Amino acid sequence: KNQVEQSPQSLIILEGKNCTLQCNYTVSPFSNLRWYKQDTGRGPVSLTIMTFSENTKSNGRYTATLDADTKQSSLHITASQLSDSASYICVVSAGYGGATNKLIFGTGTLLAVQP
Amino acid sequence: NAGVMQNPRHLVRRRGQEARLRCSPMKGHSHVYWYRQLPEEGLKFMVYLQKENIIDESGMPKERFSAEFPKEGPSILRIQQVVRGDSAAYFCASSPALDSLIEKLFFGSGTQLSVL
Numbered sequence: 001k002n003q004v005e006q007s008p009q010s011l012i013i014l015e016g017k018n019c020t021l022q023c024n025y026t027v028s029p030f031s032n033l034r035w036y037k038q039d040t041g042r043g044p045v046s047l048t049i050m051t052f053s054e055n056t057k058s059n060g061r062y063t064a065t066l067d068a069d070t071k072q073s074s075l076h077i078t079a080s081q082l083s084d085s086a087s088y089i090c091v092v093s094a095g096y097g098g099a100t101n102k103l104i105f106g107t108g109t110l111l112a113v114q115p
Numbered sequence: 116n117a118g119v120m121q122n123p124r125h126l127v128r129r130r131g132q133e134a135r136l137r138c139s140p141m142k143g144h145s146h147v148y149w150y151r152q153l154p155e156e157g158l159k160f161m162v163y164l165q166k167e168n169i170i171d172e173s174g175m176p177k178e179r180f181s182a183e184f185p186k187e188g189p190s191i192l193r194i195q196q197v198v199r200g201d202s203a204a205y206f207c208a209s210s211p212a213l214d215s216l217i218e219k220l221f222f223g224s225g226t227q228l229s230v231l
Contacts, residue, residue: 043119043225044158
């Protein structure tokens with residue numbers, strides 16, 4: 001069964017600190033892995049998209065890693081800001097050609113950045 | 116260039132009524148997707164449409180739910196005879212025509228449906 005699991009479920013950190021969110025998946029065949037940021041009451045916004053051949057991808061203070069052998073990904077946030085408070089969702093695309101209708105969503109990690 | 120627009124943001128219906136959720140994709144986007152998000156659950160795919168065509172509706176319940184994306188106007192997700200279990204956030208996403216292996220999705224802000 002295709003599944004995406006994220007940890008921790010929730011996380012509280014102080015402003016300025018770094019943090020790392022984890023994602024494990026059992027999705028086959030694997031096409032790509034995406035990280036989204038979802039603010040409360042808003043739709044998800046794409047942070048990174050990585051294919052099988054990519055190990056790391058950065059977007060500003062966000063750096064995602066992918067280990068396709070162990071089927072794990074992480075999202076590292078550097079020098080956190082209050083505006084980073086949101087749910088971070090790991091999404092894995094199954095099937096060839098990046099078929100979007102085969103996206104498997106994790107339940108997200110709820111991050112709270114405190115002053 | 117406005118983003119994906121969904122309305123209404125909040126919709127309250129009584130059991131047995133109909134709910135109509137609208138989604139206007141980003142300008143130039145011809146692919147629309149609908150997802151449902153229950154509390155503390157991940158987004159679940161419902162239906163994938165292109166202009167005037169339903170491409171994949173494998174995630175949509177066979178009864179009471181329907182979707183359309185007409186040649187003109189927004190995409191509509193219609194839920195007939197709503198029940199309390201339909202209460203959820205419904206998100207629409209759009210993308211341009213497939214031109215790469217990785218289709219970029221842009222999400223709307225969602226419609227929160229509450230069934231009393």
